[in-house]
Amino acid sequence: MIQIQQLRLPVSHPENALKKKLLSVLRIRESDLLSYEICRHSLDARKKPVLFDIYTVDAEVKKEAQVLRRIQNKNITVKKREPAYVCEPSGLKPLNYRPVIIGTGPAGLFCGYSLARMGYRPVLLERGADMDTRIQDVEHFWDGGELSAESNVQFGEGGAGTFSDGKLNTSIRGEKGRSKEVLRLFVKFGAPESILYEHMPHIGTDILRNVVKNIRMEICRLGGEVRFHTKAVDFYTEPAPDESERKRLSALVVRNTLTGREEIIKTNLAVLAVGHSARDTFVMLRDRRLPLKPKAFAVGFRMEHAQTFIDKSQYGRSRGKGLPAASYKLTANLPDKRGVYTFCMCPGGYVVNASSEEGRIAVNGMSYSGRNGKNANSAVVVTVSPEDYGGDDVLAGMEFQRRLEETAFQAGNGAVPVQLLKDFRADIPSVGPGTVLPQIKGAYAWTNVRRIFPDWLSAAVESGIDAFDKKLPGYGMGDAVLSGVESRTSSPVRILRDENLESTVRGIYPCGEGAGYAGGITSAATDGLKVSEAVSRIYLPFDTDDQA
Numbered sequence: 001m002i003q004i005q006q007l008r009l010p011v012s013h014p015e016n017a018l019k020k021k022l023l024s025v026l027r028i029r030e031s032d033l034l035s036y037e038i039c040r041h042s043l044d045a046r047k048k049p050v051l052f053d054i055y056t057v058d059a060e061v062k063k064e065a066q067v068l069r070r071i072q073n074k075n076i077t078v079k080k081r082e083p084a085y086v087c088e089p090s091g092l093k094p095l096n097y098r099p100v101i102i103g104t105g106p107a108g109l110f111c112g113y114s115l116a117r118m119g120y121r122p123v124l125l126e127r128g129a130d131m132d133t134r135i136q137d138v139e140h141f142w143d144g145g146e147l148s149a150e151s152n153v154q155f156g157e158g159g160a161g162t163f164s165d166g167k168l169n170t171s172i173r174g175e176k177g178r179s180k181e182v183l184r185l186f187v188k189f190g191a192p193e194s195i196l197y198e199h200m201p202h203i204g205t206d207i208l209r210n211v212v213k214n215i216r217m218e219i220c221r222l223g224g225e226v227r228f229h230t231k232a233v234d235f236y237t238e239p240a241p242d243e244s245e246r247k248r249l250s251a252l253v254v255r256n257t258l259t260g261r262e263e264i265i266k267t268n269l270a271v272l273a274v275g276h277s278a279r280d281t282f283v284m285l286r287d288r289r290l291p292l293k294p295k296a297f298a299v300g301f302r303m304e305h306a307q308t309f310i311d312k313s314q315y316g317r318s319r320g321k322g323l324p325a326a327s328y329k330l331t332a333n334l335p336d337k338r339g340v341y342t343f344c345m346c347p348g349g350y351v352v353n354a355s356s357e358e359g360r361i362a363v364n365g366m367s368y369s370g371r372n373g374k375n376a377n378s379a380v381v382v383t384v385s386p387e388d389y390g391g392d393d394v395l396a397g398m399e400f401q402r403r404l405e406e407t408a409f410q411a412g413n414g415a416v417p418v419q420l421l422k423d424f425r426a427d428i429p430s431v432g433p434g435t436v437l438p439q440i441k442g443a444y445a446w447t448n449v450r451r452i453f454p455d456w457l458s459a460a461v462e463s464g465i466d467a468f469d470k471k472l473p474g475y476g477m478g479d480a481v482l483s484g485v486e487s488r489t490s491s492p493v494r495i496l497r498d499e500n501l502e503s504t505v506r507g508i509y510p511c512g513e514g515a516g517y518a519g520g521i522t523s524a525a526t527d528g529l530k531v532s533e534a535v536s537r538i539y540l541p542f543d544t545d546d547q548a
């Protein structure tokens with residue numbers, strides 16, 4: 001197989017243009033091209049307003065060696081086929097009980113699917129509701145109803161990513177083909193094939209919801225089980241059965257989040273894939289002395305511009321047909337070395353009230369697959385480290401997030417607090433919109449967002465926006481809308497794990513974003529696969545009905 005890079009075509013080219021270009025670059029007849037497949041696509045806007053599609057294509061051709069000899073081109077190389085991702089159980093230790101996975105976000109779901117595929121019959125516990133009920137609960141909240149503390153934008157089937165933009169790009173290296181496998185599984189369960197080659201793969205919340213349901217049904221078909229409204233609230237240990245000094249997990253205490261009824265589930269293996277918002281679970285883990293470590297995270301607000309403005313600045317013209325809603329990514333290093341950056345940018349998206357605790361407000365961003373909302377939004381955040389938020393407790397970062405969310409709740413009187421950038425700069429409350437109309441899921445109120453943050457943080461974000469305005473002129477427009485607070489960018493703690501991915505209690509496997517090992521949908525799912533591999537290297541599948 002050969003790989004051809006840098007195939008450049010004007011955007012909105014006819015469908016057969018790529019094949020024609022391939023034949024001309026390879027200088028072969030159509031009958032000599034056996035097959036071809038796009039393996040990368042991106043958009044080149046360096047000569048805007050003239051835009052190009054850039055492709056990398058893998059092709060099978062007749063007389064490959066001859067073709068390669070004839071054309072000396074550094075963009076054409078021989079490509080070895082990537083080995084497919086494999087995960088087969090090799091462990092020999094029998095399990096007395098079924099393995100349990102706590103959380104059905106991307107980490108728990110992909111770990112659960114992988115274990116189910118290998119015959120481990122996992123039990124997945126989810127404190128929140130199933131997808132359909134959860135959608136109703138969230139929409140009820142956005143329409144002005146009360147917040148459900150257990151079924152919201154953070155908690156419920158699919159985890160925090162369910163009401164998301166569904167961006168599937170990741171900066172982690174595709175170690176052992178795991179992230180490619182994650183994307184392949186997304187396609188298998190309903191995502192479009194283009195995510196396998198798009199530079200910035202995106203599926204939107206609408207497609208993601210179906211993918212999640214399909215994975216859950218497959219886990220159940222493979223002998224696994226998913227229990228909703230079931231929260232892990234404590235665990236028991238027993239002395240190690242062998243010479244190792246570690247205690248071993250012996251059972252989980254779970255509570256039904258609808259009835260409050262508690263139950264004990266015997267198990268020697270639990271994957272902790274609880275996400276970054278499981279604050280009560282973090283408290284329980286700290287109190288039960290599982291080793292946790294504070295970590296840096298980022299806080300700030302969401303910032304909205306009209307999508308037409310972003311399109312114009314990125315494409316040099318209006319978008320027209322055939323182009324995706326334009327995106328951006330901006331970073332600035334301030335003189336005091338503090339980093340300010342845009343994060344989780346949602347073209348054609350909505351700001352969402354993503355709160356999960358009564359009396360506190362957190363926002364985030366979401367879009368549908370068509371990305372055809374009026375505004376572009378992005379988090380604009382500043383890194384904060386344990387030195388910034390102080391306190392001796394390992395959960396001091398979480399308490400800092402909570403304080404900001406409480407102040408935001410008070411500022412908006414229970415609604416999402418919003419402010420125009422010009423009023424943020426002047427430190428005065430806003431009274432209404434300018435040219436950018438907020439696109440927010442949930443009630444919002446015009447106020448002074450600046451007052452939510454400590455002065456140093458507001459000043460840092462303001463300087464960051466000044467720097468962004470130099471890179472993307474007009475970004476710092478006075479009418480841009482700010483919503484607070486963006487506080488759940490990543491976990492405020494890391495749940496420590498060893499080289500076998502276990503905690504100090506044998507059988508507890510911290511996993512995904514909440515444990516501090518991922519920072520998005522794809523990386524959390526990838527970590528889920530990694531943990532399933534670690535389990536499969538030690539334990540025999542749990543695949544007989546004789547076992548408990």
Ligand SMILES: Cc1cc2nc3c(=O)[nH]c(=O)nc-3n(C[C@H](O)[C@H](O)[C@H](O)COP(=O)(O)OP(=O)(O)OC[C@H]3O[C@@H](n4cnc5c(N)ncnc54)[C@H](O)[C@@H]3O)c2cc1C
Nearest residue numbers: 103105107127159160161164166167232275512513520521
């Ligand atoms: C609105 C929004 C938009 C986002 N957009 C994107 C995006 O476009 N692209 C991207 O890559 N990332 C995005 N993210 C981030 C992404 O969703 C997370 O990085 C990812 O979901 C983390 O996966 P996870 O499985 O580690 O944790 P989570 O997805 O948080 O899942 C944890 C699950 O565990 C459950 N749980 C918690 N505690 C317990 C317990 N004690 N017992 C039982 N169950 C429990 C929770 O209910 C939850 O379902 C977005 C997040 C939000 C909120």
